[in-house]
Amino acid sequence: MEGLDLGPVWLSIQLATVTVLVLLVIATPLAWWLAFTRTRARAVIEAVVALPLVLPPTVLGFYLLIVLGPAGAIGRFWVQLTDTTLTFSFTGLVIASVIYSFPFAVQPLQGAFEAVGRAPLEAAATLGATPMQTFARVASPLALRGYISAIVLGFAHTLGEFGVVLMVGGNIPGSTKVVSIAVFEHVETISYTQAHILSAGLLAFSFVVLLAVYALNRRIPIGTAYV
Protein backbone atom coordinates (compact mmCIF):
# COMPACT_ATOMS: atom_id res chain seq x y z
CA MET A 1 0.00 0.00 0.00
CA GLU A 2 1.41 3.38 -1.00
CA GLY A 3 1.68 6.17 1.64
CA LEU A 4 -1.46 8.20 2.09
CA ASP A 5 -1.14 11.76 0.90
CA LEU A 6 -2.67 14.02 3.56
CA GLY A 7 -2.12 17.16 1.47
CA PRO A 8 -5.74 17.29 0.23
CA VAL A 9 -6.99 17.05 3.83
CA TRP A 10 -5.00 20.08 4.98
CA LEU A 11 -5.96 21.96 1.83
CA SER A 12 -9.65 21.28 2.48
CA ILE A 13 -9.34 22.50 6.06
CA GLN A 14 -7.50 25.62 4.96
CA LEU A 15 -10.08 26.34 2.29
CA ALA A 16 -13.00 25.80 4.67
CA THR A 17 -11.43 28.00 7.36
CA VAL A 18 -10.69 30.91 5.05
CA THR A 19 -14.12 30.56 3.44
CA VAL A 20 -15.89 30.69 6.81
CA LEU A 21 -13.97 33.81 7.85
CA VAL A 22 -14.85 35.56 4.60
CA LEU A 23 -18.45 34.36 4.90
CA LEU A 24 -18.85 35.82 8.39
CA VAL A 25 -17.58 39.20 7.25
CA ILE A 26 -19.89 39.32 4.24
CA ALA A 27 -22.92 37.38 5.47
CA THR A 28 -23.36 39.17 8.82
CA PRO A 29 -24.24 42.63 7.45
CA LEU A 30 -26.38 41.12 4.68
CA ALA A 31 -28.23 38.86 7.12
CA TRP A 32 -28.76 41.86 9.43
CA TRP A 33 -30.15 43.91 6.58
CA LEU A 34 -32.43 41.07 5.44
CA ALA A 35 -33.67 40.57 8.99
CA PHE A 36 -34.65 44.19 9.58
CA THR A 37 -35.35 45.79 6.20
CA ARG A 38 -38.87 46.53 5.13
CA THR A 39 -38.20 47.02 1.42
CA ARG A 40 -39.70 44.77 -1.21
CA ALA A 41 -36.26 44.17 -2.69
CA ARG A 42 -35.76 41.82 0.22
CA ALA A 43 -37.51 38.92 -1.51
CA VAL A 44 -35.30 39.31 -4.58
CA ILE A 45 -32.11 39.33 -2.51
CA GLU A 46 -33.30 36.31 -0.50
CA ALA A 47 -33.94 34.40 -3.71
CA VAL A 48 -30.50 35.25 -5.08
CA VAL A 49 -28.83 34.23 -1.79
CA ALA A 50 -30.67 30.88 -1.88
CA LEU A 51 -29.75 30.09 -5.50
CA PRO A 52 -26.66 27.96 -4.65
CA LEU A 53 -29.01 25.67 -2.69
CA VAL A 54 -30.87 24.60 -5.82
CA LEU A 55 -28.47 25.13 -8.70
CA PRO A 56 -26.44 22.09 -9.79
CA PRO A 57 -22.83 22.76 -8.72
CA THR A 58 -21.78 22.33 -12.33
CA VAL A 59 -24.02 25.21 -13.43
CA LEU A 60 -22.69 27.43 -10.68
CA GLY A 61 -19.15 26.28 -11.44
CA PHE A 62 -19.64 26.94 -15.16
CA TYR A 63 -20.69 30.55 -14.62
CA LEU A 64 -17.91 31.09 -12.11
CA LEU A 65 -15.44 29.70 -14.63
CA ILE A 66 -16.70 32.21 -17.17
CA VAL A 67 -16.56 35.18 -14.78
CA LEU A 68 -13.33 34.25 -13.00
CA GLY A 69 -11.50 33.02 -16.11
CA PRO A 70 -8.87 35.22 -17.77
CA ALA A 71 -11.45 36.36 -20.32
CA GLY A 72 -14.13 37.08 -17.69
CA ALA A 73 -14.75 40.47 -16.07
CA ILE A 74 -13.26 39.64 -12.69
CA GLY A 75 -10.68 37.21 -14.02
CA ARG A 76 -9.18 39.74 -16.45
CA PHE A 77 -8.95 42.36 -13.72
CA TRP A 78 -7.24 39.82 -11.48
CA VAL A 79 -4.67 38.94 -14.17
CA GLN A 80 -3.86 42.64 -14.64
CA LEU A 81 -3.52 43.07 -10.91
CA THR A 82 -1.50 40.00 -9.95
CA ASP A 83 -0.28 38.49 -13.20
CA THR A 84 -1.81 35.17 -12.19
CA THR A 85 -5.10 33.59 -13.16
CA LEU A 86 -7.92 33.32 -10.67
CA THR A 87 -9.21 30.05 -12.00
CA PHE A 88 -7.27 26.96 -10.97
CA SER A 89 -5.85 28.82 -7.95
CA PHE A 90 -6.56 28.70 -4.22
CA THR A 91 -7.92 32.25 -4.25
CA GLY A 92 -10.32 31.34 -7.00
CA LEU A 93 -11.48 28.37 -4.96
CA VAL A 94 -12.12 30.62 -1.95
CA ILE A 95 -14.28 32.93 -4.05
CA ALA A 96 -16.19 30.00 -5.48
CA SER A 97 -16.63 28.40 -2.06
CA VAL A 98 -17.91 31.62 -0.51
CA ILE A 99 -20.58 31.89 -3.17
CA TYR A 100 -21.41 28.20 -3.01
CA SER A 101 -21.76 28.21 0.81
CA PHE A 102 -23.30 31.67 1.07
CA PRO A 103 -26.87 30.56 1.95
CA PHE A 104 -25.51 28.29 4.68
CA ALA A 105 -24.10 31.31 6.47
CA VAL A 106 -26.74 33.94 5.63
CA GLN A 107 -29.85 31.93 6.47
CA PRO A 108 -29.01 30.89 10.06
CA LEU A 109 -27.76 34.39 10.84
CA GLN A 110 -30.85 36.03 9.36
CA GLY A 111 -33.07 33.66 11.33
CA ALA A 112 -31.19 34.41 14.53
CA PHE A 113 -31.36 38.19 14.06
CA GLU A 114 -35.07 37.93 13.31
CA ALA A 115 -35.53 35.94 16.51
CA VAL A 116 -33.69 38.66 18.46
CA GLY A 117 -36.02 41.24 16.93
CA ARG A 118 -36.12 44.97 17.35
CA ALA A 119 -37.25 45.02 20.95
CA PRO A 120 -33.91 44.48 22.74
CA LEU A 121 -32.17 46.70 20.20
CA GLU A 122 -34.56 49.55 21.01
CA ALA A 123 -34.03 48.95 24.69
CA ALA A 124 -30.25 49.15 24.22
CA ALA A 125 -30.61 52.39 22.24
CA THR A 126 -32.67 54.04 24.97
CA LEU A 127 -29.91 53.05 27.40
CA GLY A 128 -27.43 55.03 25.31
CA ALA A 129 -25.73 52.24 23.37
CA THR A 130 -24.70 53.15 19.81
CA PRO A 131 -25.82 50.84 16.98
CA MET A 132 -22.38 49.18 16.90
CA GLN A 133 -22.34 48.68 20.67
CA THR A 134 -25.85 47.30 20.47
CA PHE A 135 -24.77 44.91 17.75
CA ALA A 136 -21.70 43.75 19.66
CA ARG A 137 -23.13 43.50 23.17
CA VAL A 138 -26.79 42.70 22.65
CA ALA A 139 -27.61 41.37 19.19
CA SER A 140 -24.56 39.15 18.70
CA PRO A 141 -24.67 37.36 22.07
CA LEU A 142 -28.40 36.81 21.62
CA ALA A 143 -27.80 35.49 18.10
CA LEU A 144 -24.98 33.18 19.22
CA ARG A 145 -26.78 30.09 18.03
CA GLY A 146 -27.09 31.55 14.55
CA TYR A 147 -23.36 32.22 14.47
CA ILE A 148 -22.51 28.69 15.53
CA SER A 149 -24.81 27.25 12.87
CA ALA A 150 -23.38 29.56 10.22
CA ILE A 151 -19.78 28.67 11.09
CA VAL A 152 -20.31 24.94 11.29
CA LEU A 153 -22.56 24.61 8.26
CA GLY A 154 -20.39 26.93 6.19
CA PHE A 155 -17.29 24.93 7.14
CA ALA A 156 -18.85 21.51 6.56
CA HIS A 157 -20.51 22.50 3.30
CA THR A 158 -17.22 23.85 1.95
CA LEU A 159 -15.47 20.58 2.86
CA GLY A 160 -18.09 18.68 0.96
CA GLU A 161 -18.11 20.65 -2.28
CA PHE A 162 -17.02 18.86 -5.40
CA GLY A 163 -18.64 20.05 -8.60
CA VAL A 164 -17.79 23.72 -8.21
CA VAL A 165 -14.19 22.90 -7.25
CA LEU A 166 -13.81 20.62 -10.23
CA MET A 167 -15.07 23.32 -12.60
CA VAL A 168 -13.17 26.26 -11.15
CA GLY A 169 -10.17 24.73 -9.44
CA GLY A 170 -9.31 21.58 -11.27
CA ASN A 171 -6.94 19.14 -9.64
CA ILE A 172 -3.66 20.84 -8.76
CA PRO A 173 -1.93 19.22 -5.76
CA GLY A 174 -1.32 21.70 -2.91
CA SER A 175 -3.38 24.38 -4.61
CA THR A 176 -6.79 23.09 -5.62
CA LYS A 177 -6.76 19.35 -4.97
CA VAL A 178 -9.10 19.11 -1.97
CA VAL A 179 -10.38 15.93 -0.28
CA SER A 180 -13.43 15.44 -2.47
CA ILE A 181 -11.34 15.75 -5.62
CA ALA A 182 -8.74 13.38 -4.18
CA VAL A 183 -11.41 10.79 -3.48
CA PHE A 184 -12.68 11.11 -7.04
CA GLU A 185 -9.14 10.69 -8.37
CA HIS A 186 -8.49 7.64 -6.18
CA VAL A 187 -11.67 6.01 -7.47
CA GLU A 188 -10.75 6.81 -11.07
CA THR A 189 -7.39 5.15 -10.58
CA ILE A 190 -8.97 2.27 -8.69
CA SER A 191 -7.02 3.08 -5.48
CA TYR A 192 -10.01 2.06 -3.36
CA THR A 193 -8.07 1.86 -0.09
CA GLN A 194 -7.10 5.54 -0.24
CA ALA A 195 -10.60 6.43 -1.38
CA HIS A 196 -12.01 4.49 1.59
CA ILE A 197 -9.79 6.21 4.12
CA LEU A 198 -10.52 9.72 2.88
CA SER A 199 -14.24 9.03 2.44
CA ALA A 200 -14.66 7.44 5.85
CA GLY A 201 -12.71 10.31 7.41
CA LEU A 202 -14.96 12.90 5.75
CA LEU A 203 -18.07 10.93 6.69
CA ALA A 204 -17.06 10.67 10.35
CA PHE A 205 -16.03 14.32 10.50
CA SER A 206 -19.30 15.51 8.94
CA PHE A 207 -21.35 13.40 11.34
CA VAL A 208 -19.47 14.67 14.40
CA VAL A 209 -19.87 18.25 13.25
CA LEU A 210 -23.60 17.96 12.65
CA LEU A 211 -24.06 16.11 15.93
CA ALA A 212 -22.24 18.93 17.71
CA VAL A 213 -24.46 21.55 16.06
CA TYR A 214 -27.70 19.83 16.97
CA ALA A 215 -26.54 19.11 20.52
CA LEU A 216 -25.41 22.70 20.99
CA ASN A 217 -28.61 24.11 19.59
CA ARG A 218 -30.48 22.35 22.38
CA ARG A 219 -28.21 23.86 25.00
CA ILE A 220 -28.29 27.48 23.87
CA PRO A 221 -31.74 28.94 24.40
CA ILE A 222 -32.62 31.62 21.96
CA GLY A 223 -36.40 31.40 21.66
CA THR A 224 -36.87 34.52 23.73
CA ALA A 225 -34.43 37.29 23.19
CA TYR A 226 -35.80 39.21 26.13
CA VAL A 227 -38.31 38.82 28.89
Add this chain to the structure above:
Amino acid sequence: MSPSKSRASRCRSARASIFGASGAGKTTLLRIIAGLEPAARGKVVFDGQVWQEDRDWTPAHERSTASSESLRTARKRRFLPAHERAVGFVFQDTRLFTHLSVEGNLRFALRHGRFASGFGTGTGTGTGSGIGMSEVVAALELENLLARRPASLSGGERQRVAIGRALLANPRVLLMDEPLSSLDTARKREIVSYIEALPARFAIPVLYVTHDIDEVARLSNRMLLLSAGRIAAQGGVGEILGRIDLWPSLERLEAGSVIEARVERHENGMTHLAFETGTLQVPAVDAVPGKALRLRVHARDVAVATERPRQLSIRNILPATIEKIDLDATVHAELLLGIGAQTLRARITRNALEDLGLAEGQQVHALIKSVLFEGRL
Protein backbone atom coordinates in the same frame (compact mmCIF):
# COMPACT_ATOMS: atom_id res chain seq x y z
CA MET B 1 -53.00 59.66 13.40
CA SER B 2 -50.42 62.34 13.95
CA PRO B 3 -49.30 62.42 17.52
CA SER B 4 -46.17 64.11 16.23
CA LYS B 5 -48.18 67.31 16.20
CA SER B 6 -48.48 67.12 19.92
CA ARG B 7 -46.47 69.52 21.91
CA ALA B 8 -45.94 66.95 24.58
CA SER B 9 -42.43 68.09 25.25
CA ARG B 10 -44.01 71.10 26.91
CA CYS B 11 -45.16 69.06 29.88
CA ARG B 12 -42.46 70.02 32.29
CA SER B 13 -44.07 69.10 35.56
CA ALA B 14 -42.46 66.36 37.53
CA ARG B 15 -45.18 63.80 36.92
CA ALA B 16 -47.31 63.87 33.83
CA SER B 17 -49.50 61.17 32.37
CA ILE B 18 -50.43 60.51 28.79
CA PHE B 19 -53.87 59.05 28.95
CA GLY B 20 -56.33 57.69 26.44
CA ALA B 21 -58.07 54.60 25.16
CA SER B 22 -56.25 51.77 23.39
CA GLY B 23 -55.09 52.89 19.97
CA ALA B 24 -55.22 56.57 20.82
CA GLY B 25 -51.51 56.91 20.07
CA LYS B 26 -50.11 57.02 23.60
CA THR B 27 -47.29 54.58 23.05
CA THR B 28 -46.50 56.05 19.64
CA LEU B 29 -46.15 59.49 21.20
CA LEU B 30 -43.79 58.14 23.84
CA ARG B 31 -41.74 56.31 21.20
CA ILE B 32 -41.51 59.48 19.11
CA ILE B 33 -40.14 61.36 22.10
CA ALA B 34 -37.57 58.59 22.65
CA GLY B 35 -36.52 58.61 18.98
CA LEU B 36 -37.79 55.11 18.31
CA GLU B 37 -40.00 56.21 15.41
CA PRO B 38 -37.58 57.67 12.88
CA ALA B 39 -40.27 57.88 10.21
CA ALA B 40 -42.48 60.16 12.29
CA ARG B 41 -42.74 63.77 11.12
CA GLY B 42 -42.82 66.74 13.38
CA LYS B 43 -40.83 68.49 16.04
CA VAL B 44 -39.58 67.23 19.36
CA VAL B 45 -38.02 69.72 21.73
CA PHE B 46 -36.78 68.82 25.15
CA ASP B 47 -35.73 71.52 27.57
CA GLY B 48 -34.78 73.89 24.75
CA GLN B 49 -32.92 71.24 22.78
CA VAL B 50 -34.26 70.23 19.39
CA TRP B 51 -34.30 66.45 19.17
CA GLN B 52 -36.24 66.23 15.96
CA GLU B 53 -37.44 68.69 13.42
CA ASP B 54 -38.40 68.69 9.81
CA ARG B 55 -39.37 71.87 8.11
CA ASP B 56 -38.13 74.32 5.52
CA TRP B 57 -35.13 76.12 6.79
CA THR B 58 -32.05 77.85 5.43
CA PRO B 59 -28.64 76.99 6.79
CA ALA B 60 -27.29 79.86 8.86
CA HIS B 61 -24.14 80.38 6.82
CA GLU B 62 -26.18 80.94 3.66
CA ARG B 63 -28.62 83.22 5.37
CA SER B 64 -25.94 85.69 6.41
CA THR B 65 -24.10 85.98 3.09
CA ALA B 66 -26.76 85.51 0.52
CA SER B 67 -28.54 87.76 -1.87
CA SER B 68 -32.22 86.94 -2.07
CA GLU B 69 -32.07 84.71 -5.17
CA SER B 70 -29.25 82.59 -3.87
CA LEU B 71 -31.08 82.10 -0.61
CA ARG B 72 -31.79 78.44 -0.74
CA THR B 73 -34.53 76.93 1.30
CA ALA B 74 -34.15 73.24 1.61
CA ARG B 75 -36.29 70.59 3.07
CA LYS B 76 -34.01 69.59 5.90
CA ARG B 77 -34.55 67.07 8.58
CA ARG B 78 -32.82 66.84 11.87
CA PHE B 79 -33.16 63.71 13.87
CA LEU B 80 -31.23 62.92 17.01
CA PRO B 81 -31.00 59.12 17.21
CA ALA B 82 -32.47 57.35 20.21
CA HIS B 83 -29.13 56.58 21.82
CA GLU B 84 -28.25 60.27 21.92
CA ARG B 85 -31.49 61.38 23.56
CA ALA B 86 -31.31 61.58 27.32
CA VAL B 87 -34.43 59.55 27.95
CA GLY B 88 -34.97 56.51 30.08
CA PHE B 89 -37.60 54.21 28.65
CA VAL B 90 -39.44 51.62 30.70
CA PHE B 91 -41.16 49.29 28.27
CA GLN B 92 -44.44 47.55 28.93
CA ASP B 93 -42.70 44.20 28.29
CA THR B 94 -39.55 45.22 30.27
CA ARG B 95 -37.13 44.06 27.55
CA LEU B 96 -34.45 42.89 29.94
CA PHE B 97 -31.46 41.29 28.22
CA THR B 98 -31.69 37.55 28.75
CA HIS B 99 -28.01 36.92 28.07
CA LEU B 100 -27.07 39.07 31.05
CA SER B 101 -27.78 38.74 34.75
CA VAL B 102 -29.80 41.40 36.55
CA GLU B 103 -26.55 43.05 37.54
CA GLY B 104 -25.32 42.77 33.95
CA ASN B 105 -28.47 44.55 32.78
CA LEU B 106 -27.92 47.35 35.29
CA ARG B 107 -24.22 47.66 34.41
CA PHE B 108 -25.10 47.85 30.72
CA ALA B 109 -27.05 51.02 31.46
CA LEU B 110 -24.30 52.37 33.69
CA ARG B 111 -21.72 51.75 30.98
CA HIS B 112 -23.63 53.25 28.07
CA GLY B 113 -25.74 55.82 29.88
CA ARG B 114 -25.07 59.37 28.98
CA PHE B 115 -25.62 62.93 29.76
CA ALA B 116 -27.92 64.91 27.58
CA SER B 117 -26.99 66.17 24.18
CA GLY B 118 -29.00 67.76 21.45
CA PHE B 119 -29.04 70.05 18.48
CA GLY B 120 -28.79 73.80 18.61
CA THR B 121 -29.72 75.88 21.54
CA GLY B 122 -29.29 73.47 24.37
CA THR B 123 -26.31 73.45 26.65
CA GLY B 124 -25.45 69.92 25.63
CA THR B 125 -24.55 68.87 29.10
CA GLY B 126 -26.62 67.19 31.70
CA THR B 127 -26.94 68.02 35.31
CA GLY B 128 -24.10 65.68 36.06
CA SER B 129 -25.92 64.45 39.10
CA GLY B 130 -25.18 60.85 38.14
CA ILE B 131 -27.62 58.33 39.56
CA GLY B 132 -25.54 55.64 41.25
CA MET B 133 -25.81 51.88 41.29
CA SER B 134 -26.12 51.55 45.07
CA GLU B 135 -28.79 54.24 45.17
CA VAL B 136 -30.92 52.49 42.56
CA VAL B 137 -30.39 49.05 44.05
CA ALA B 138 -31.51 50.36 47.43
CA ALA B 139 -34.49 52.33 46.15
CA LEU B 140 -35.92 49.44 44.15
CA GLU B 141 -34.75 46.72 46.57
CA LEU B 142 -32.76 44.82 44.00
CA GLU B 143 -29.96 43.44 46.22
CA ASN B 144 -31.28 39.90 46.26
CA LEU B 145 -31.93 39.87 42.53
CA LEU B 146 -28.52 40.98 41.26
CA ALA B 147 -27.15 37.50 40.53
CA ARG B 148 -30.39 36.20 39.04
CA ARG B 149 -31.23 35.78 35.37
CA PRO B 150 -34.10 37.91 34.08
CA ALA B 151 -35.95 34.79 32.93
CA SER B 152 -36.16 33.55 36.53
CA LEU B 153 -37.78 36.73 37.87
CA SER B 154 -41.45 37.36 38.52
CA GLY B 155 -43.27 40.02 36.52
CA GLY B 156 -43.04 42.58 39.31
CA GLU B 157 -39.34 41.91 39.87
CA ARG B 158 -38.63 42.30 36.17
CA GLN B 159 -40.39 45.61 36.09
CA ARG B 160 -38.38 46.84 39.08
CA VAL B 161 -35.14 45.84 37.35
CA ALA B 162 -36.31 47.55 34.15
CA ILE B 163 -37.03 50.76 36.04
CA GLY B 164 -33.64 50.57 37.76
CA ARG B 165 -31.89 49.95 34.47
CA ALA B 166 -33.59 52.94 32.84
CA LEU B 167 -32.57 55.18 35.75
CA LEU B 168 -28.94 54.06 35.63
CA ALA B 169 -28.59 55.32 32.07
CA ASN B 170 -28.80 58.75 33.68
CA PRO B 171 -31.72 60.09 31.68
CA ARG B 172 -33.17 63.57 32.08
CA VAL B 173 -36.71 62.31 31.72
CA LEU B 174 -38.13 58.89 32.45
CA LEU B 175 -40.69 57.60 29.95
CA MET B 176 -42.87 54.78 31.20
CA ASP B 177 -45.11 52.85 28.82
CA GLU B 178 -47.85 51.14 30.81
CA PRO B 179 -45.34 49.45 33.12
CA LEU B 180 -48.14 47.99 35.23
CA SER B 181 -50.39 46.63 32.52
CA SER B 182 -48.97 43.10 32.54
CA LEU B 183 -49.10 42.73 36.32
CA ASP B 184 -51.81 41.42 38.58
CA THR B 185 -53.45 43.68 41.14
CA ALA B 186 -51.18 42.74 44.03
CA ARG B 187 -48.03 43.30 41.98
CA LYS B 188 -49.42 46.56 40.66
CA ARG B 189 -49.82 47.87 44.16
CA GLU B 190 -46.25 46.91 44.94
CA ILE B 191 -44.75 48.60 41.89
CA VAL B 192 -46.91 51.71 42.14
CA SER B 193 -45.31 52.64 45.42
CA TYR B 194 -41.86 52.44 43.83
CA ILE B 195 -42.92 54.51 40.83
CA GLU B 196 -44.61 57.05 43.07
CA ALA B 197 -41.32 57.71 44.86
CA LEU B 198 -39.16 58.11 41.74
CA PRO B 199 -39.52 61.79 40.81
CA ALA B 200 -38.68 63.01 44.30
CA ARG B 201 -36.00 60.45 45.06
CA PHE B 202 -34.08 60.80 41.81
CA ALA B 203 -35.08 64.34 40.88
CA ILE B 204 -36.30 63.19 37.52
CA PRO B 205 -39.53 64.05 35.71
CA VAL B 206 -41.69 61.08 34.77
CA LEU B 207 -43.90 60.87 31.71
CA TYR B 208 -46.28 58.01 32.23
CA VAL B 209 -48.47 56.32 29.63
CA THR B 210 -51.54 54.50 30.84
CA HIS B 211 -55.12 53.72 30.02
CA ASP B 212 -55.95 53.31 33.69
CA ILE B 213 -57.51 56.41 35.20
CA ASP B 214 -56.62 55.35 38.74
CA GLU B 215 -52.94 55.29 37.81
CA VAL B 216 -53.25 58.77 36.34
CA ALA B 217 -54.77 60.08 39.53
CA ARG B 218 -52.22 58.39 41.73
CA LEU B 219 -49.03 58.94 39.79
CA SER B 220 -49.36 62.31 38.14
CA ASN B 221 -50.33 65.88 38.73
CA ARG B 222 -50.63 66.87 35.09
CA MET B 223 -52.11 64.94 32.22
CA LEU B 224 -52.46 64.87 28.50
CA LEU B 225 -55.62 63.31 27.12
CA LEU B 226 -55.08 61.67 23.74
CA SER B 227 -57.94 60.72 21.50
CA ALA B 228 -57.47 59.22 18.02
CA GLY B 229 -53.90 60.48 17.80
CA ARG B 230 -54.68 64.04 18.81
CA ILE B 231 -54.52 65.92 22.05
CA ALA B 232 -58.04 66.25 23.40
CA ALA B 233 -56.95 68.17 26.46
CA GLN B 234 -54.04 68.85 28.74
CA GLY B 235 -53.72 70.33 32.16
CA GLY B 236 -54.00 69.46 35.81
CA VAL B 237 -55.35 66.01 36.58
CA GLY B 238 -58.29 67.25 38.67
CA GLU B 239 -59.17 69.89 36.12
CA ILE B 240 -59.18 67.51 33.13
CA LEU B 241 -61.10 64.74 34.88
CA GLY B 242 -63.71 67.25 36.00
CA ARG B 243 -64.33 68.73 32.57
CA ILE B 244 -67.76 67.70 31.39
CA ASP B 245 -67.00 68.31 27.69
CA LEU B 246 -64.27 65.65 27.81
CA TRP B 247 -66.53 62.93 29.09
CA PRO B 248 -67.09 61.42 25.64
CA SER B 249 -63.31 60.92 25.40
CA LEU B 250 -63.28 59.34 28.82
CA GLU B 251 -66.44 57.40 28.11
CA ARG B 252 -64.90 53.96 27.88
CA LEU B 253 -63.12 54.60 31.10
CA GLU B 254 -64.77 54.85 34.44
CA ALA B 255 -66.16 58.35 34.74
CA GLY B 256 -65.29 60.02 37.99
CA SER B 257 -63.56 62.91 39.61
CA VAL B 258 -60.45 63.62 41.59
CA ILE B 259 -60.79 65.77 44.67
CA GLU B 260 -58.42 66.82 47.38
CA ALA B 261 -58.94 66.60 51.11
CA ARG B 262 -56.91 66.93 54.27
CA VAL B 263 -56.61 64.26 56.93
CA GLU B 264 -58.38 65.54 60.03
CA ARG B 265 -58.14 62.68 62.50
CA HIS B 266 -58.30 58.89 62.85
CA GLU B 267 -61.08 57.41 64.94
CA ASN B 268 -62.47 53.88 65.37
CA GLY B 269 -60.63 52.58 62.34
CA MET B 270 -61.98 55.37 60.20
CA THR B 271 -60.16 58.40 58.89
CA HIS B 272 -61.91 61.74 58.83
CA LEU B 273 -61.14 63.86 55.81
CA ALA B 274 -61.87 67.54 55.80
CA PHE B 275 -63.28 69.46 52.87
CA GLU B 276 -64.21 73.09 52.65
CA THR B 277 -67.84 72.20 53.10
CA GLY B 278 -67.80 69.14 55.31
CA THR B 279 -66.16 65.93 56.40
CA LEU B 280 -65.82 62.53 54.81
CA GLN B 281 -65.25 59.30 56.73
CA VAL B 282 -63.31 56.57 54.98
CA PRO B 283 -61.72 53.34 56.18
CA ALA B 284 -58.41 54.13 57.83
CA VAL B 285 -55.84 55.75 55.57
CA ASP B 286 -52.18 55.51 56.43
CA ALA B 287 -51.43 59.23 56.62
CA VAL B 288 -50.73 61.63 59.45
CA PRO B 289 -53.33 64.29 60.32
CA GLY B 290 -52.79 67.45 58.33
CA LYS B 291 -51.59 65.53 55.27
CA ALA B 292 -53.27 66.39 51.97
CA LEU B 293 -54.71 63.45 50.06
CA ARG B 294 -56.10 63.04 46.62
CA LEU B 295 -59.29 61.05 46.35
CA ARG B 296 -60.92 59.51 43.39
CA VAL B 297 -64.66 59.11 43.34
CA HIS B 298 -66.48 57.28 40.58
CA ALA B 299 -69.47 59.18 39.22
CA ARG B 300 -71.71 56.15 39.76
CA ASP B 301 -70.84 56.20 43.47
CA VAL B 302 -72.25 59.68 43.93
CA ALA B 303 -75.99 60.14 44.49
CA VAL B 304 -77.92 63.35 44.95
CA ALA B 305 -80.63 64.33 47.47
CA THR B 306 -82.58 67.56 47.65
CA GLU B 307 -82.94 67.28 51.42
CA ARG B 308 -80.38 65.98 53.86
CA PRO B 309 -81.38 62.33 54.20
CA ARG B 310 -81.70 60.53 57.53
CA GLN B 311 -81.88 56.80 58.25
CA LEU B 312 -79.38 56.04 55.54
CA SER B 313 -76.36 53.75 55.47
CA ILE B 314 -74.37 56.24 53.48
CA ARG B 315 -72.55 58.43 55.99
CA ASN B 316 -70.71 60.73 53.65
CA ILE B 317 -72.98 63.59 52.73
CA LEU B 318 -71.63 66.91 51.54
CA PRO B 319 -73.61 70.02 50.64
CA ALA B 320 -73.11 70.83 46.98
CA THR B 321 -74.29 73.07 44.16
CA ILE B 322 -75.33 71.71 40.77
CA GLU B 323 -73.04 73.50 38.39
CA LYS B 324 -73.95 71.71 35.23
CA ILE B 325 -76.33 69.04 34.00
CA ASP B 326 -75.33 67.03 30.95
CA LEU B 327 -78.15 65.21 29.20
CA ASP B 328 -76.15 63.83 26.30
CA ALA B 329 -75.86 60.47 27.92
CA THR B 330 -78.54 57.90 27.18
CA VAL B 331 -80.80 57.08 30.11
CA HIS B 332 -78.40 58.73 32.49
CA ALA B 333 -77.64 62.30 33.32
CA GLU B 334 -74.23 63.49 34.39
CA LEU B 335 -74.08 66.19 37.04
CA LEU B 336 -71.17 68.41 37.89
CA LEU B 337 -71.41 69.26 41.57
CA GLY B 338 -69.54 72.14 43.16
CA ILE B 339 -68.15 71.38 46.61
CA GLY B 340 -66.43 74.55 47.64
CA ALA B 341 -63.85 75.18 44.95
CA GLN B 342 -63.75 71.54 43.91
CA THR B 343 -66.01 69.59 41.63
CA LEU B 344 -67.53 66.17 41.93
CA ARG B 345 -69.24 64.22 39.19
CA ALA B 346 -72.42 62.28 39.76
CA ARG B 347 -74.25 59.91 37.47
CA ILE B 348 -77.97 59.50 38.01
CA THR B 349 -80.84 58.37 35.80
CA ARG B 350 -82.79 60.92 33.81
CA ASN B 351 -85.95 59.73 35.56
CA ALA B 352 -84.43 60.66 38.90
CA LEU B 353 -83.39 64.01 37.50
CA GLU B 354 -86.98 64.77 36.45
CA ASP B 355 -88.61 63.39 39.62
CA LEU B 356 -86.40 65.51 41.83
CA GLY B 357 -86.78 68.53 39.55
CA LEU B 358 -83.06 69.21 39.59
CA ALA B 359 -81.74 72.32 37.89
CA GLU B 360 -78.44 74.04 37.46
CA GLY B 361 -77.59 76.33 40.37
CA GLN B 362 -79.66 74.32 42.82
CA GLN B 363 -78.35 73.46 46.30
CA VAL B 364 -78.32 69.70 46.91
CA HIS B 365 -76.61 67.08 49.03
CA ALA B 366 -74.03 64.81 47.47
CA LEU B 367 -74.13 61.26 48.85
CA ILE B 368 -70.78 59.62 48.43
CA LYS B 369 -71.03 55.87 48.57
CA SER B 370 -67.34 55.11 48.39
CA VAL B 371 -64.00 56.70 47.88
CA LEU B 372 -62.03 54.29 45.75
CA PHE B 373 -58.65 55.79 45.57
CA GLU B 374 -56.24 57.68 47.66
CA GLY B 375 -52.89 59.17 46.76
CA ARG B 376 -50.51 61.35 48.65
CA LEU B 377 -49.76 64.88 47.56
